[in-house]
Amino acid sequence: MRRPLWPLLALLCAFLAPLLAEAQDERGLTLRLSRDWGFGGFGQIQGLFSMRVTGPEDLVRVQFMIDGLTIAEDEEPPFSVQFHTDNYPSGMRTMSAAGETADGGVLQSNEIGAEFLSAEAAGKATTKFIIPLMGLVVLILALTAGFSLVAARKRKPVAWGQPRKYGLSGGTICPKCGRPFPLSLLGLNMGLGKFTACPHCGKWSVVRSRPLAELRAAEASELERAGEKPQVAERSSEEKLQQDLDDSRYQSF
Numbered sequence: 001m002r003r004p005l006w007p008l009l010a011l012l013c014a015f016l017a018p019l020l021a022e023a024q025d026e027r028g029l030t031l032r033l034s035r036d037w038g039f040g041g042f043g044q045i046q047g048l049f050s051m052r053v054t055g056p057e058d059l060v061r062v063q064f065m066i067d068g069l070t071i072a073e074d075e076e077p078p079f080s081v082q083f084h085t086d087n088y089p090s091g092m093r094t095m096s097a098a099g100e101t102a103d104g105g106v107l108q109s110n111e112i113g114a115e116f117l118s119a120e121a122a123g124k125a126t127t128k129f130i131i132p133l134m135g136l137v138v139l140i141l142a143l144t145a146g147f148s149l150v151a152a153r154k155r156k157p158v159a160w161g162q163p164r165k166y167g168l169s170g171g172t173i174c175p176k177c178g179r180p181f182p183l184s185l186l187g188l189n190m191g192l193g194k195f196t197a198c199p200h201c202g203k204w205s206v207v208r209s210r211p212l213a214e215l216r217a218a219e220a221s222e223l224e225r226a227g228e229k230p231q232v233a234e235r236s237s238e239e240k241l242q243q244d245l246d247d248s249r250y251q252s253f
């Protein structure tokens with residue numbers, strides 16, 4: 001035979017329900033501010049915003065206020081109002097809400113303070129963020145380009161197939177000309193690799209360091225390609241003279 005649990009649970013609920021409702025009444029209303037469109041940061045806002053209120057089940061009316069003056073009233077959940085900061089004087093403003101329950105109780109919400117910015121001031125605040133950030137990026141790019149150019153100028157032309165030393169940063173293979181070169185410690189890390197100029201062909205690309213075996217293989221393959229486009233060494237004047245003599249010797253016969 002089962003024990004009659006249900007009546008007990010019902011009794012418990014009957015006790016708890018009013019307690020819970022009362023607890024919520026005590027907590028009052030919760031006011032939240034959200035940005036629908038515009039600028040918001042560091043307690044400063046500009047644009048289209050929404051105030052939203054949550055409260056007890058029997059909430060029937062909510063008044064939304066800015067600096068204590070009612071700007072809107074809502075009699076249906078979800079209790080909310082959308083407003084534009086430009087419609088209010090700029091400066092520090094306090095947002096709040098008051099609610100009424102079905103039994104005539106009055107509830108107050110928390111207050112939210114924010115500085116309403118004029119559209120112009122918000123634009124300036126945005127610029128204040130972005131300009132230094134862009135300046136920094138440009139500066140880093142310029143420094144990287146400068147260092148790479150200096151490094152490229154200092155470097156002597158490397159003969160085809162000549163084994164190279166790859167320092168701490170390792171080496172890479174230029175995706176443009178296919179020749180390997182050591183990476184400089186400096187250089188703008190682009191996440192996927194370093195933005196750097198190839199000392200052989202001078203073209204810029206984002207490169208990553210490659211294993212030494214690959215670099216050695218690239219050095220070796222330079223020689224093969226050098227065969228296609230042979231780099232003819234200038235003969236010394238002595239050699240030329242000898243050649244001329246040889247030629248003349250043959251001519252005399």
Ligand SMILES: [Zn+2]
Pocket residue numbers: 174175176177178179198199200201202203
């Ligand atoms: Zn190259």
